[in-house]
Amino acid sequence: MLVRRNGGWIIVLSFVVALLVTIVPLPGWAGYLWPEWVAIVLVYWCIALPHRVGVFVGFGAGLMLDVLVGTVLGQHAMGLSVVAFLSQKLHRRIRNFPLWQQALTVLLLIAFHKLLMAWVNGFTGQPMHGALYWISPLVSMLIWPTMFLLLRGVRRRFRVT
């Protein structure tokens, strides 16, 4: 069976934009509120096109994030591959959820991602962060419905399959 693939550049572009937005300079307080853009985009594509975007894409995006943010190489790669794996496994279920339930799932996924990040930080001797560290999964949850509708619009407009 031949599966037609279309609009791969849109997927790449969305990840590039997410990476860019991640490192945009912000005033101090906004830095803590900044959602995990790359993880959100990754979850969306894993749900929408599980046959195209999965663990390897998550790994690659995470590696780029590691280099951009200057963390230990492989840290975000690990977290995002886990996120990609889980959302790919659950994509049938998540797709049928109403938006608010999807948002809750995203909260769990991204909180898990942040937990893994915190573990690696602990292993590599970085100091622990306070409660502020856990705000960004919450913000990611709040922003999920918008991002979902936006990315779905983009996917339909450019017929990414």
Next chain:
Amino acid sequence: MLAATSLIILDYRQNHLESVRDALSVVAYPLQLIVNLPRTVGTWVDESLTTRQTLQADNTGLRAQNLLLNVRLQKLATLESENMRLRELLDSSFKINERVLIAELLAVDLDPFTRRIVINKGSRNGVIEGQTVVDAHGVIGQTIHVGPLSSIAMLITDPSHALPIQINRNGLRAVLVGTGETDRLELMHVPNTADIKVGDLLVTSGLGGRFPPGYPVARVTAFLPDPRERFAQVAAEPMASIEQSREVLLVWSSAETAAGDAPCAPDDTSCNTAPEGSATPPAGTTPTPGSP
């Protein structure tokens, strides 16, 4: 998952992956430049729209300042040569010649929980890992990852940064650690009876071999001896305007230059040597401070 874990271990434990990181950082550099673009455009517009009058005013101001600094430099030159002569008499090897390179900050935000910056000079310009980054007023931090085109520097305010210092007034040595707050550093393991006063200047001691000695770092803002504790609490405020400076200087101490790292390409105009008058060494050669 396995791959990622092994990557983490390889990178953290053995630094085998610097080449991978270098290659990827070249790919990442355009992204950082794009994010930096609004500010570049802003600066450019700002510069091209300044009036003749402001330029003239600036010019006069800078001329006056230059004159002042030159006068001070004259005094410094005599003091420096005197210092070298005395040190020669004492047979101590102290080096003042240091090469510097101006780098610009990229307006890029990293993890808000760490204090790190990205600068637009990398191993192409001879930057090496662990190099001191200073601004006009004092030490800012040190480079931790050096890519071909850009590098990441850890600020002295980062909670995992520590820096050996001594007090300028009496030479007392201590270790200065960051707290994660932009205007607060702390001195570790200072006995309650230590001779420290509020307002004391802390300079790099050069112990540990990373930082060249004698650069100002911070000023003591609070000294709270507590008889119940073994050590006193000492807070300090960084001299450098860490959150405001756009341009930073990278410093090679003489030892690093001597180690054979050609510090900059011959055609690199932004590569300068420290103001040393006629003692400007050509790129790659070692300044020999002891020789007459």
